[in-house]
Amino acid sequence: MRLASVPFFLVSQLQLQAEQLAAYGMEVQLVSGEGPELGRLHLGPRLRYTTIEFARPIHPWKDLKTLWQLARLFIRERPEIVHSTTPKPGLLAAIAGFVTRVPVRLHTFTGQPWLHRRGLVRWLARTADRFIGFLNTCCYADSHSQRQFLIDEGIISEQKIHVLGHGSLAGVDTVRFDRNRWSEPERQDIRRQYSISPETKIILFLGRIARDKGIRELLMAFEQLIVDGKDCHLLLVGPSDEECGGESFLPSGTPHAAKRIQSVGYTDCPERFLAIADILCLPSYREGFGTVVIEAAAMGVPVVGTRINGLKDAVVNGETGMLVESHDARALYEAIATLLSSPAQLARLGHAARERARRLFDAKYVNRLLAEEYLKLLMYSRR
Structure with a gap:
């Protein structure tokens, strides 16, 4: 049983993995809250879906209701493995799975929302992650740098957290993300x-x-590129997260570049935009790994990202892309400007990124590692 807070996460990150596990003969049940992406979720005889709502902020009564629903679901379905991703499902599934004695309880950490928080909210989120580590049979991080960070922070012991292969949540579909498919x-x-x-x-x-x-x-970096006379265009592809700022500052932040910026919203076909991209830019403050980075890499698109846990694993600085310090618009501008001024370097980085993504992060390889891990843990639990 795989759990995530919203169906967007299932569709964008776990769909192919669930299909491959089902093809191996496993009965897979996906669990998440409602969302418009549910219509894009592909199900089958061995692949089912159940809706349980997860409140994003801390909401005691709603969280208790969700915990009760999860416990009832686990008792009814009697899963041998419960595997959660994202913070709220992680905590509630860990508690419900422990209480109902699910044999194998797993969680994958994909980034720490508390990293830049302060005060009580930070303490609560860190404590929740500690509970996740304590109550589960085993945990995973989707990058080696994130694993080490969680160990160093005292969230979990090194014996209880692992990384499958070279990292990533579910690898990249190198057939789907292939630039040669687009004429x-x-x-x-x-x-x-x-x-x-x-x-x-x-x-x-x-x-x-x-x-x-x-x-x-x-x-800010793109505004400076336009002021400097660079012939470039910025495409923002993805849903607006209004709880975290969203698009509220888009119109006022770029007086010179506004006409060269387009926000196109959510897409279930990111490869369509990667097929025309010259650079993928991901200046995140926090990431677990950055799946979009290896999707871009598989299509030969180099990345300019930030030197943070997760992205340090997904991007090899100077080889498959360029890394700069987070929160540094000037450094971001300089990295992008350097690549725009050097087509040869852009091509070299893109080629190296493509080869690395196909060698280390092919989805079939990553998903096979997960299936083998499931079987190993089930064998141990039955002893």
Whole structure:
């Protein structure tokens, strides 16, 4: 049983993994709250779905109701494995699974929301992560740097947290994310749809439009690029997270560059935009790994990102992309400007990124590692 807070996470991150586990003969049940992405969730005879709402902020009564629903679900379905991702499902599934004696209880950490919080909220979130580590059979981090961070912070012991392979949550579908699937006429047609000329360089952001994704720094850097006369266009692709700033500061932050910025909302076809991108920019403050980075890499698109846990694993600085300090708009501008001024370096980084993604992060390989881990843990639990 796989749990996440919203179906967007299931569709964008775990769909292929669930399908592959079902193909191995496992009965897979997905659990999340309601959301518009449910219609894009592909189910089958061995792949089912159950709706349970997870309140995003701390909400005692709603959280108790969800905990009760999870316990009833676990008692009714009697899963051998419960595997959660994202903080709220992680804590509630750990408690419900422990109480109902689910044999194998797992959680994958994909970043720490408390990293830049202070006071009581930070303490509560850290305590929740400690409970997740304590109550579960085993935990995973989707990057080696994040694993070490959690150990150093005293969240979990090194014996209880692991990384599968070289990291990532579910790898990348290298068949789907292949630039060669898109012909030159198709790519030019996409450019025309967004009124972008063939010569203009495209800087792409893929993800939640939110403050903690570094959107403000990206806009400041892009504004300077336009002031300097760079012929480039910024595409922001992803849902607006209004709780974390959303698009509220887009119009006022870029007086010179506003006409060269387009926010196109959520897409279930990110490869369509990666097919026309020259650079992916991800100036996040925190990431677990950054799945979008290896999706871009698989399509030969180099990344300019921040030197934070997770992205340090996904991007090899100077080899598959460039890393700068987080919150530093000037450094971000300089890195992007350097690549825009050097087509040869851009091509070299893109080629190296593609080869590395296919060698280390192919989804079939990563998902096979997870299936083997499930079988190993089940064998131990039955002794």
